[in-house]
Every structure is written in structure tokens, then in C-alpha cells.
Amino acid sequence: MATQSSRATARLMVAPSVVLLFIWMIVPLAMTIWFSFRIYRLLSPERSGWAGVRNYTWFFNSPDFWLGISNTLLLVGGVLAITIVFGVLIAMLIDQPVWGQGPLRILVISPFFVMPPVAASIWENLFMHPQNGLLAAAARGLGEQPILFLESYPMASVIFIVSWEWLPFATLILLTALQSLSSEQLEAAEMDGASALSRFRYITLPHMTRAITVVILIQTIFLLGIFGEIFTTTQGGPGSASTTLPYMIYKQALIAKDIGRAAAGGIIAVVLANIVAFFLMRSMGKHLDA
Amino acid sequence: MARSVSTRRKLFFTVAAWSVALLIFFPVLWTILTSFKTEASAVASPPELLGADWTLQNYSDVWARSDYPRFFLNSVIISIGSTVLGLLIAIPAAWSMAFVPGNKTKDLLMWMLSTKMMPAAAVLIPMYLIFQKTGLFDTRTGLVLALMLMNLPVIIWMLYTYFKEIPGEILEAARMDGASLKNEVLYILTPMAIPGIASTMLLNIILAWNEAFWTITLTTINAAPLSAFIASFSAPQGLFYAKLSAASTMAIAPILIMGWFGQKQLVRGLTFGAVK
Structure with a gap:
């Protein structure tokens, strides 16, 4: 169907996107790989040179490392589980014949329009704050001690906040899928x-x-790159209870100012993302073919 | 009889669905309400609603304390600029992948999406250095470029799925009649693809508006958008709840209103054409 020249033109049309994305990906990646093998500390610039794999071994030996990895995976898994289970339930509820489906959808979609720093600070201050938060007031009203959400259950609280942000996305996609399901099939099954x-x-x-x-x-x-919500609410704490891999990298880069270590952490994060992506594609690729 | 049962059923589901929807929306609503209370009333225990002291003071305080119009303007320029630029680059790419697919097209699409898998924190320092060296640091141009590239894979994916839905026969007919590639894109494809392009545009303006990592780390004053504005209002120990709420409302209101009006397009856009 397509002629030789139209194929050439087609390639030419894809080229800008491919070239730009390639540069956008490869330049920072190459720099990160380079830094990850160097001694590069902003606080002691006179020390420089090759670090070998010491930046990497520092990360692997850090007591927070496996915690950071498991917290990262816990955050991704937890938010996925919550948003999909509740997304399915809420989508099925909204899909029923109800009055005011339009306004209903607008309310449900709203958290999606709230930027992450605002969402995090609303939940931290207006709701989860142990003195002034609404949840603390509710607990006192019931004669209970207010729960120290971010201190006692930091990961659960962060997962909750992020789930609230992503629930509209899951719900809307699942709702659209539900609406294309023929009711005849369901009715026939009910008859049987x-x-x-x-x-x-x-x-x-x-x-x-x-x-x-x-x-x-x-x-x-x-979700693999979630950072802002943790930065705003728990700062990775208490201790390092809610530290994720992106947050560990951030701490090395901007607090410890050790660029070499931060870069090593970055490469580890890229490898982790690729492992996750590999399993995702393998298990889901077949569902995606149009 | 059947009718009354179905009305009762509908009433039941309406109440249930509205309860859930209000619960999800409640944090936004509570923030908006708090923004109109005095500071004392905002932290009152038990929480005040009907008896609260209502005021507009917080908005005038926030307005006086920081240069909201500049942050707002930066947000508008950055989110619209990066979206328009992204569309200009993505439309030809998505067009050619949808209508002249090669055997590597699927892999190429997956690769594009995979560029988003690199955690932003991982490349923070290289990006910072690149932006400093090229003079793009703290400029709107720099952020337009960064956010455009960040969202480009999503834009291409969405457009690709829309273009796939356009029947190829129409294009073949146009080719028979001797339409050039340029005319094909301009006069046949684009009008048919307008709804898809509109959804893509809307979603990407929202993504860019809400982006809060690069917009904060790659700016200081000149190019800082509303995400940086709100970061400067994180008050210690909740002393300024009402002002924090007012600032939050001011940061999210523009996109919230736009999203509400465009929600039909957005729902279409969000599904990535994956669900029909």
C-alpha cells in the first residue's frame, strides 16, 4: 500500500521525536553513569578521581537500602491494589442507573486536578495533623486518642494519600470499560x-x-518515581521508616551533596525500573495488542 | 409495581454513589471552605461549619504576600507552551506510526514509554548541570522544553491510538485522487483527529500544570510556576491553615475549573484509546 517515498517521509516524521527523546534519555543517563564511578562531593571539591564501584557498594551496604527498595515496591503495589479494588467497586456503583451522573463524575475526578504538593499538604495539615487535623477532631469527638498517622504509620499514610490522588484515574478508565459491557450478556447470565x-x-x-x-x-x-508526597509529608521518616529509593537519592544529592553516590543510586533505580518494566511487559503485553 | 421497585433501586444507588463521590471530593471541598475562615476558626475544635467566622482576608493576605499573577502566568505559559510544542512534534510521528507502520512500530512505542521509567530524582544532578550550562536554568523556555520532553511519550501514545481509529480507506481514496502527504495530513487527517487532539491537549496541560519536581528544582524566581508558589506556603506546624488553604485553592482552582468543563474530552483522553 505505502510507496517507497511515503515510507521515507514517514520515517522523517518520526525522526524528530525519536532523536529528541533519545537525547533526553541518553545524555543524563550517560552523565549519571559517569558520575556514579567518580568521587564527586560538593562539600569537598578538592577530592576527586575514580571511585571504582565504591559508590555502589555504599548503597548496597547502607542499612536503608533494602528498606528503601521494599518501601518503593510497597508504595507501587499498595497504591495499585487500593486504586484497582476501589476503582472497580466505585466504577460499578457509578455505572448503575443514578440521578446526576455528570456531576457525580466531576466530583469523583476532582482529586486528579490537585497538584501533588497541594494534595500532600492538605492531607498532612488539614486532615492528619495530630492537633488541628479533622481526623484528630473526629477521634476526640468519639472519645479516642488522635492517631499519629504520619508518625506511627508513615508508609500507610503516604500510600493512602497517593491512592487518593490516583483513584480518579483508575475509576474513570474502569468505568469506561464497564460502559461498553453489554447488559444483555449479564441479563442472560442472570436468567440462567x-x-x-x-x-x-x-x-x-x-x-x-x-x-x-x-x-x-x-x-x-x-508511581516508581514518587517523591513529592514523601518530601512534603514525612521527609522519609520517622527515622527512615518511609524512605523510598527516589528519596534516598534525593538525600544523597541535595542534603549530603554527594553526587557520586546519588548517581549510583540513580543507576540502581533505573535498573529496578527496568526489572519491573520487564515483568510488566511480559505478563501484560498480550493484553495490550490492539 | 416493577416501576416502583426500579425507582427505589435507583434511589438506593443514587444515595450510595453520591455518598462515595462526596467522600472522595471532601478534602478539596474542606480546603476551599477552610480558605474562607479566619485562622482561629480554621483550627477550632470541634470543627466549625455553620458557626464559622467567614472572611476573604486570607485571599488578600496571600495576594499581598506573594506575586501570584507572576506564578500563575508562568504556569499558563509553561503548561500551554509545552503542550503545543509537544503536539507539533508528536502529530507527524503518531501519524506516520499509525498509517505507515513498520514491523518495529510497536517496539518503538514501547521504547518511547520506557523513557518515562527513569525516576526524576535519578537524573536530577545531570539535568541541573545541563540547565545551568546551557543557560536554561530558571527560564520558561527551559521548563517548556523539559515538560514537553517529559510528556512527549504520553502525547504520542494518545495520538497514535486516536489515529488508529481513523479508517485507512479515506486516506487511500485521497491518495488515489493525488493528494500529497502534506495535504493528506492538513485537510483530511487533522479535521478527523481534532477531538483526539483536543483530549490529548487537555490531559497534557493538566499533567504539565501539576508537575512539581522539575518545576521546583529547575527554577528559583523568574520561571517558577504555581507548584513553587505552593511550596513556599508550607507553613510550619499548621499555624496558617486558612492561608495555606487559600493558597492551595488559588493554585488548583484554574485547572480544576478547566478540568470540570472539559471532563468529557478528558475521560476520552485518559483511556489512551485502550478501552472502547
Whole structure:
């Protein structure tokens, strides 16, 4: 169908995007790899030279390292689990015949428009604050001690805040998938005596597989790099209880001012992201083919 | 009989759905309400609603304390600029991948998306150095470029899925009639793709508006958008709840209103064409 010349033109049209993205990816990556093998401390600029793999071994031997990795994965997994389970439930609820579906959708989508620093500071101050927060007031109203959310349950609190931000995204995609499900199929199954649970298990859920795949893929990409919410709320603490890999890197770069170590951490983060991506693509690639 | 049952059913689901929706929306609502209270009323325990002291003082305080119009203007320029520039580069790319696919097209798309997998914190220092060296640091141009490149994979993906839906026969007919590639894109494809392009545009303006890592780390004063504005209002120990709420409301209101009006396009856009 396409002629030789139209193929050439087509390549020419993709070229700017590919070249720009390649530069955008490769230059910082190459610099990061270079720095990761160098001694590079902003606080002692007179010391420089090759560090060998010491920046990497520092990271691997750091007591926070495995905690940081597991917190990173916990954050991604936790938010995915919450947003998908509640996303499915809320999408099914909104999909029922209700009055005011338009305004309803507007309310549900709203958290998506709240920028991360605002979302984090609203939750930290207006809701989770142990003295002035609304949740503390509610606890006192019930005659209970206010819960120190960010101090006692830092990871759970961060996961909760991030889930609130991403719930609209999951809900909307799942809702769109639900709306394309034919009600005849469900009615036929109901006639045949299938219970509500098995109708969900064998008809609704398989229909949403592709939508769930999209949610997992897109959210994982964004969640692996989550930083702002932790920076605003817990600062990785208390101690290092809510430190994730991106936050560890940030601490090395801007607090310890050790660029070499931060770069080594960056490369570890890139490798981790690629491992996660590899498994994602392998297990989900087949659902994505158009 | 059947009718009354279905009305009761509808009433039940309406109440349930609205309760859930209000619960999700409540933090935003509470922030907006708090922004109109006096500081004392904002931290009152038990929380005040009907008996609260309402005031506009917080907004005038925030307005006086910082240069909101400049932050706002930067946000507008950066988010619209990066989106428009991104569309200009992405439309030809998505067009050619959708209509002249090669056997590597799927891999290319996946690779593009994978460039987003690099955690921003990992490349913070190189980016900082590059921006300093090239004079792009703390300039709107620098942020427009950075956010454009950051969102380019998403823009291309979305456009690709939209373009895929356009029937190829129409294009073939145009080619038969001797339309050049340029005319094909300008007069046939673009009008058919306007809804898809509009959704893509809307989603990317929101993503750029809400971006809060590069916009804060790569700016100081001149190019700082609203994400930096709000970072400067993180008051210690909740002494300024009402002002913090007012500043938060001012930072999110423009995009919230735009999003509400454009939610139909946005829902389409968000699905990446993956769900029909």
C-alpha cells in the first residue's frame, strides 16, 4: 500500500521525536553513569578521581537500602491494589442507573486536578495533623486518642494519600470499560441463575482485563518515581521508616551533596525500573495488542 | 409495581454513589471552605461549619504576600507552551506510526514509554548541570522544553491510538485522487483527529500544570510556576491553615475549573484509546 517515498517521509516524521527523546534519555543517563564511578562531593571539591564501584557498594551496604527498595515496591503495589479494588467497586456503583451522573463524575475526578504538593499538604495539615487535623477532631469527638498517622504509620499514610490522588484515574478508565459491557450478556447470565458474584467473576472482570492492564502500566510508571508526597509529608521518616529509593537519592544529592553516590543510586533505580518494566511487559503485553 | 421497585433501586444507588463521590471530593471541598475562615476558626475544635467566622482576608493576605499573577502566568505559559510544542512534534510521528507502520512500530512505542521509567530524582544532578550550562536554568523556555520532553511519550501514545481509529480507506481514496502527504495530513487527517487532539491537549496541560519536581528544582524566581508558589506556603506546624488553604485553592482552582468543563474530552483522553 505505502510507496517507497511515503515510507521515507514517514520515517522523517518520526525522526524528530525519536532523536529528541533519545537525547533526553541518553545524555543524563550517560552523565549519571559517569558520575556514579567518580568521587564527586560538593562539600569537598578538592577530592576527586575514580571511585571504582565504591559508590555502589555504599548503597548496597547502607542499612536503608533494602528498606528503601521494599518501601518503593510497597508504595507501587499498595497504591495499585487500593486504586484497582476501589476503582472497580466505585466504577460499578457509578455505572448503575443514578440521578446526576455528570456531576457525580466531576466530583469523583476532582482529586486528579490537585497538584501533588497541594494534595500532600492538605492531607498532612488539614486532615492528619495530630492537633488541628479533622481526623484528630473526629477521634476526640468519639472519645479516642488522635492517631499519629504520619508518625506511627508513615508508609500507610503516604500510600493512602497517593491512592487518593490516583483513584480518579483508575475509576474513570474502569468505568469506561464497564460502559461498553453489554447488559444483555449479564441479563442472560442472570436468567440462567448465575449469582451476582459469579456474574462479576466470569463476565464483568474478564471484560475489564484490558482496562486494568492499562491502569497498572501507566500508574506504575508514575508511581516508581514518587517523591513529592514523601518530601512534603514525612521527609522519609520517622527515622527512615518511609524512605523510598527516589528519596534516598534525593538525600544523597541535595542534603549530603554527594553526587557520586546519588548517581549510583540513580543507576540502581533505573535498573529496578527496568526489572519491573520487564515483568510488566511480559505478563501484560498480550493484553495490550490492539 | 416493577416501576416502583426500579425507582427505589435507583434511589438506593443514587444515595450510595453520591455518598462515595462526596467522600472522595471532601478534602478539596474542606480546603476551599477552610480558605474562607479566619485562622482561629480554621483550627477550632470541634470543627466549625455553620458557626464559622467567614472572611476573604486570607485571599488578600496571600495576594499581598506573594506575586501570584507572576506564578500563575508562568504556569499558563509553561503548561500551554509545552503542550503545543509537544503536539507539533508528536502529530507527524503518531501519524506516520499509525498509517505507515513498520514491523518495529510497536517496539518503538514501547521504547518511547520506557523513557518515562527513569525516576526524576535519578537524573536530577545531570539535568541541573545541563540547565545551568546551557543557560536554561530558571527560564520558561527551559521548563517548556523539559515538560514537553517529559510528556512527549504520553502525547504520542494518545495520538497514535486516536489515529488508529481513523479508517485507512479515506486516506487511500485521497491518495488515489493525488493528494500529497502534506495535504493528506492538513485537510483530511487533522479535521478527523481534532477531538483526539483536543483530549490529548487537555490531559497534557493538566499533567504539565501539576508537575512539581522539575518545576521546583529547575527554577528559583523568574520561571517558577504555581507548584513553587505552593511550596513556599508550607507553613510550619499548621499555624496558617486558612492561608495555606487559600493558597492551595488559588493554585488548583484554574485547572480544576478547566478540568470540570472539559471532563468529557478528558475521560476520552485518559483511556489512551485502550478501552472502547
